[in-house]
Amino acid sequence: MAPQHQTSQKTYHTEATGTAALTALNHKNECDLKLFGSCFCPFVQRVWIALELKGIPYQYIEIDPYKKPQSLLEVNPRGLVPALRHGDWGCYESTVLMEYLEDLNAGTPLMPKDDAKLRAQSRLWADHINRHIVPNFYRVLQEQDQQQQISKAQELREGFTKLIDAAHPQGPFFLGPRISFVDIQVAPWILRLRRVLKPYRGWPDPEEGSRWATWVNAIESNEHVRTTTSTDELYLDSYERYAQNRPNTSQVANAINSGRGLP
Numbered sequence: 001m002a003p004q005h006q007t008s009q010k011t012y013h014t015e016a017t018g019t020a021a022l023t024a025l026n027h028k029n030e031c032d033l034k035l036f037g038s039c040f041c042p043f044v045q046r047v048w049i050a051l052e053l054k055g056i057p058y059q060y061i062e063i064d065p066y067k068k069p070q071s072l073l074e075v076n077p078r079g080l081v082p083a084l085r086h087g088d089w090g091c092y093e094s095t096v097l098m099e100y101l102e103d104l105n106a107g108t109p110l111m112p113k114d115d116a117k118l119r120a121q122s123r124l125w126a127d128h129i130n131r132h133i134v135p136n137f138y139r140v141l142q143e144q145d146q147q148q149q150i151s152k153a154q155e156l157r158e159g160f161t162k163l164i165d166a167a168h169p170q171g172p173f174f175l176g177p178r179i180s181f182v183d184i185q186v187a188p189w190i191l192r193l194r195r196v197l198k199p200y201r202g203w204p205d206p207e208e209g210s211r212w213a214t215w216v217n218a219i220e221s222n223e224h225v226r227t228t229t230s231t232d233e234l235y236l237d238s239y240e241r242y243a244q245n246r247p248n249t250s251q252v253a254n255a256i257n258s259g260r261g262l263p
């Protein structure tokens with residue numbers, strides 16, 4: 001029987017809002033270095049924050065990653081954002097792109113220069129984020145069974161706890177007073193804890209005075225994080241399809257549902 005009343009479903013936004021909209025507007029002009037991005041995408045936000053922090057000139061091109069225009073496929077045959085075009089060369093994968101920007105040796109470095117050990121440590125914890133934090137975020141959000149949501153939330157919490165234990169004791173950031181590679185790798189998901197996992201799954205706010213609260217506050221108030229962040233509503237709307245685990249949501253959602261690694 002057809003439902004008598006179908007409540008309208010929210011879907012992903014195709015234009016940044018708030019401060020991110022202003023940043024996109026300020027970077028709409030033709031430039032050799034182009035970021036193909038989507039306003040709601042946390043993987044894109046990593047690269048966007050890195051570009052803003054470094055102060056490298058770039059052009060921001062908003063893409064609907066589910067429609068996959070030819071301009072995106074030319075740079076990334078997998079059809080995922082973020083993708084970068086630099087002159088006649090292109091590349092993709094958010095972590096690889098952050099390393100590429102770092103290797104340009106322009107602007108503020110993302111990792112301490114001339115400290116191989118701290119650079120290795122940064123890459124190690126970036127790997128932890130990609131393996132244990134990012135997939136668990138989607139597992140919690142897509143899970144429909146309440147009991148399972150609790151156990152998956154516990155795994156996500158453990159992922160964060162390991163990261164906090166590895167961080168500088170006072171911080172406020174991972175390596176100390178300044179934002180760096182690991183913070184930028186995890187920042188988009190930290191922002192989405194309050195904006196997405198809290199309303200959809202009851203994710204708790206950080207305990208006041210904790211090392212975790214200090215870190216979250218530092219991320220939230222960092223100017224480069226802020227300039228790439230849209231209004232809360234954009235995230236709430238864009239993630240409803242994940243929270244309801246709707247079919248055909250995305251490649252990420254499909255990978256989680258079938259137990260495969262993320263694309």
Ligand SMILES: N[C@@H](CCC(=O)N[C@@H](CS)C(=O)NCC(=O)O)C(=O)O
Nearest residue numbers: 041043065080081093094250251263
């Ligand atoms: N491993 C990739 C993941 C990128 C990704 O999954 N991007 C999503 C948007 S948040 C996308 O382009 N989805 C298109 C699709 O599902 O077809 C990275 O780190 O860049």
